[in-house]
Amino acid sequence: MKKLLAVLISISVLSACSTVKRGGVFDPETFTLDNGMQVVVLPNHRAPVVLHMVWYRAGSSDEPQGKSGVAHLLEHLMFKGTPKNPDGLFSRKLAQHGGQENAFTSLDYTGYHQTVATDRLEMVMSLEADRMTNLVLDPKDVKTERDVVLEERNQRIENNPGARLRVIANQTLYPKNHPYGRPIIGWRPELAALTREDALAFYKANYAPDNAILVIAGDVDVANVKRLAKKYYGTIKSEPVQPRRNLVTTTAIKGGESILKDARVRQPVWSQTVLQPSLTNGDNVRVSALEVLNEILGSGGTSRLYRSLVIEQKLAISTGTYYDSGARGDGHFVFYASPRANVDLDVLAKAVRTQAQKLIDQGLAKGELKRIKTRMLSEAVFARDEMKSGAWAIGSALASGHTIADVEDWPERIAAVTEQDVIEALKAVLSEPRNITSKLLPLSNTKEGS
């Protein structure tokens, strides 16, 4: 059942972080190098393995107008080489040592990570530090890699009606020219026109130690990490970086409905995305209340929406909510549902609204808040079980302009949420004018028999 839900609501195109459960107390060690590079260490000694990540405070929302896709193209090009490690030697060396690696680009940040045996940490640090400022790009490689990214775009967006609808909806949800309104991978014509010079300009403007965060999790001790971090990253010259633009919006938007009809859609999906505060806005009480609300209303097979629409009324095959509080700009609260055969999407939308209103009118059931909070707080234990959870949670928070305290104080903030907070948060969601409805529909309107 869970899997099906995941397939139908798979949302973020590239934003790797939205799936990471917020943990609780990871107890990180942190320090800053003289050149301004922040370092976070999360010791975990289960296996002789270490995860090494460098996060840059630069994502697709930092791209210059007209150059959409350049943050992500650069992420690909970072594997090409430096004078010291030319022609993809980075990946070859890493693989020779049994290491695994990848990279990701989101709206707010770009990250590079490797998992290696503990005794290979130094090698990885020397390689990653080298490519922070010494990247060399051959125009031919840039052209070839651009083709790779165009194929990636085909795979992720063009071949996927749900992804195409999300692109259309985001464009409508944010004011004109707002960077969150364009796809991370870029508009096709802009992406196809990107050059070596565009990539290098973005690199020079954003890749510097004082704009980066080093996160290391696993079988390490802090003193040793400190020594190595100084040796490899501490010697890189700091480069003052332009302050990042304000992304939080207050402007009214067009709103309304985004509809995509496609012959390949066999199962319609309805969703409503509502702009809400993220941790950026500083209203952490509201953020925590929205997290609890999300859990009560739309998380999993025992949530209010699922129970009412799927089990009792048999209108939907799946429904729920989710809330992203991690963005540097606005957060968003999303309702979604997918109908049983012959159920109209407007009927679903109305049923979702009715359940939300019922929560406002009747309040929480006895013991409901305590039960929900207990189960949310248990997640902290599970988050610590996975070596990478803390690294992702803290890395993404810092790269989005949030603080370690935002991550570490999470259990206290959740514990402090009151029923009143939850109801206020829901009222705010329902009355927010900056929202958009998305409908994914089959091409023909012929009703299918069940």
Added chain:
Amino acid sequence: MKFIYVFILSLLPFAAHAVDVERVVSPGGIEAWLVQDHANPLVSMRFSFGGGSELDPQGKEGLAHLASTTMDEGAGNLDSQTFQGSLTDQSITVRFSAGRDHFSAQFRTLKSHEDKAFELLRLALNEPRFDAEPVDRLKSQIEAGLKSDEENPNTLAIRALFKGFFPNHAYARRAKGTLASVRAITRQDLVNFVKMRLALKTLKIGVVGDVTPKRLGELLDRTFGALPLNPGPSEVPDVTVNAQGRTIVIEKDLVQSSILFGHGGPKRNDPDFYAALVMNHILGGGSFTSRLYSEVREKRGLAYSVGTNLYPFEKTGMIIGRAGTENSRVQETLDIIRAEWKRLAEGDLNQQELDDAKTYITGSFPLRFTSTSAIAGVLVAMQENDLGIDYLDKRNGYISSVTLKDVRRVAAKYLKADHLNVVVVGKPKGIVSSP
């Protein structure tokens, strides 16, 4: 004989670190492989029963899958919402899944809810209710998924590939069933499934976490003790992959074609398995350095994802690769893939490539051990494949002893460019299905 409560038959170090695998046998004779980890107050368990979707009866394809999604929807006195509520509120994970050859489960609980969690698992295994409401609901979800699958390029491609590979074998049938077969499954079918298929004889258990062998022994007996010893009769014959170089085009209005290609490969118990693993790594394995990655993506920008994998099923073995490329460049991509297939089959391979592949395969293995559940999964796989409790220590040796001669021999034996069956979903230019 109460005093011999639990036998600990072996204690083995792994990579000079603290992954010690213990063989625990409960008082009732149920075996589990255990790695104790007291760092965090939780217990993770994975287990599997022999036989997966390939044992679904004719006309009831999708039975194992439907059982996997409904066994946790009410059991004993607890209806679906009460059962699911107990799991969620106490942060207990009980999740079943049906593979081709095994019926598997994932289980995880906080130490503080251990008793309750194992009790819920016992109920799901022994007394699932299969009430009409959850069964109908899950069927409607599965049906929606099956309809969407009709437009999913990857699903369409793998179906067509297997249909060609296994003309008269259960592996060609659909693990999630068809609209008709799922509708045909009755409550009695689900009840029979549980009774006939979940038996102690084929049960393999891996446990990692904050639990002692003695305590685990108690929990195992309590949870699994009432299951029957032997499963119902079943017969799935071994099968050879039928690949003769056929091409199938499934026309869909897509910008990018999804391509699958493959033929027979070694089974897991093949003496050449490790040499084949090294061979696959060089050809199309999972780092950014394989030949296909380099030739198709890095040098020519033809695809975002390209690679190959070994698929050692219980009754057969396969090598399958995939790529996605613009419709006009499918032919070029396939030509390159076939050329690389041929080059390796002809023995074009040097010592450096072999050494790099071996250090990658040995060096990356411990990277899997990053959560209790992941380690439990490895413990189950070791048992399913009869690898021995000392496998974690022996694996490096198996890989290191692979020679150039071995890889060349295995490549010549398995890599047959002319035999590759190819499925393309999209509108590939200049490619048509074989007659």
